[in-house]
Ligand SMILES: Nc1ncnc2c1ncn2[C@@H]1O[C@H](COP(=O)(O)OP(=O)(O)O)[C@@H](O)[C@H]1O
């Protein structure tokens with residue numbers, strides 16, 4: 170045998186019970202707030218846990234924060250650095266130490282580790298997304314059987330190309346590797362009804378079936394450890410992203426990594442839609458107020474203490490999930506309500522004809538991801554909601570934009586993340602997320618102006634891969650498919666996009682007629 174690594178028990182792809190497990194370690198799990206030193210004993214225990222998981226046939230990916238924290242330790246900086254350049258420099262100093270530490274700990278059990286540093290840009294389009302997917306899959310498969318250790322490439326990422334927090338990155342990673350489990354290890358035992366550091370009455374939630382409902386039910390003031398960044402807010406976003414991809418997501422205390430094995434071995438109960446699991450769980454736990462039960466599922470889970478977010482009953486396909494949550498939208502097609510109603514129908518195949526397109530914003534090439542934005546008139550006099558408030562009354566019953574809130578998370582210069590701004594996207598679309606393809610009112614909309622009683626509302630309802638470039642789309646918008654050939658001189662598709670992936674909230678108030 171050559172090299173530092175002794176052969177270790179590797180996972181088997183042929184083992185039907187083999188799971189893919191992503192473990193996210195927050196800075197609070199890596200560095201002690203009191204001693205300001207790496208938590209060596211806990212990291213060692215995590216290494217033993219990974220060894221155990223692999224000997225049970227599972228594949229493991231670690232998403233590890235702590236580069237900036239380790240850099241602070243290295244340079245004896247006690248204050249959270251505010252300047253971007255300083256944070257990027259500290260990340261460069263700390264990442265090296267972090268990976269050296271992991272490499273030396275994992276070599277004691279003969280497991281090779283690989284450093285994977287990502288920015289959003291690295292998964293911005295399908296080819297790059299698939300490339301990252303292949304690399305990770307190759308690393309966790311024979312003959313390498315390695316453990317990738319993923320972090321954001323903080324040293325080079327600039328604001329619009331950042332994930333911003335490793336909770337989101339871990340959910341994206343879980344989607345990339347088609348994970349079964351995502352463990353968000355932190356310094357508390359799970360998700361509580363309030364911040365357990367400041368609220369003595371805060372109660373831990375057990376099984377959560379609906380992340381959006383849980384988000385409503387709890388207070389997630391971002392106050393966290395002095396090293397951590399996102400607090401619970403970003404963990405809930407990660408849970409929403411991951412469960413939509415079919416990944417069971419667990420918030421658990423990083424002090425006892427060995428508990429991860431217990432949760433994996435216990436397995437995931439099917440969601441309540443199947444009935445049986447709810448009965449089993451409900452009978453094994455003590456009482457919980459009825460209203461809480463309805464809202465957030467079950468009483469706290471013990472041995473080990475954790476909060477479990479069940480995967481959605483109908484997870485998105487990997488392709489749709491990546492279009493909605495991972496790829497970077499390069500622009501937007503503005504469509505009318507008729508077009509939206511057609512693509513929202515189950516039998517439409519999600520294909521968008523040029524006839525329903527009223528505007529084209531941004532610059533894109535074929536097969537790049539784009540936003541689909543519905544333009545509609547709304548009454549000025551009738552109070553209405555934007556359709557983005559989770560849990561809003563479902564009067565319009567058109568599926569739309571549940572997760573839009575996440576795109577409205579802003580990161581300021583100091584790296585602080587503010588809560589999602591769930592706001593009306595009426596004519597003022599400046600609240601749309603900053604991107605090169607910022608959506609402005611179309612010339613037609615601007616020309617038409619606003620009536621006395623109505624105004625324009627623009628809402629992102631989904632995303633898709635473009636069949637035509639933005640320049641081609643501009644030329645064929647509003648026409649019949651049969652006219653594409655005469656207009657462009659060729660017609661590679663009757664549709665502007667195939668396989669539209671829609672968000673899942675609801676357009677509550679009906680629009681006034683056009
Ligand atoms: N509702 C809540 N439930 C649990 N923890 C919460 C809640 N609201 C805020 N927090 C805070 O979130 C912190 C964990 O987030 P953070 O410090 O960013 O950890 P990490 O570094 O592990 O990502 C906890 O220490 C806790 O103080």
Ligand SMILES: N[C@@H](CCC(=O)OP(=O)(O)O)C(=O)O
Nearest residue numbers: 196234235236237334335398
């Ligand atoms: N990428 C950064 C960590 C960002 C982050 O989300 O931190 P945390 O909230 O501790 O998981 C680093 O390595 O320092």
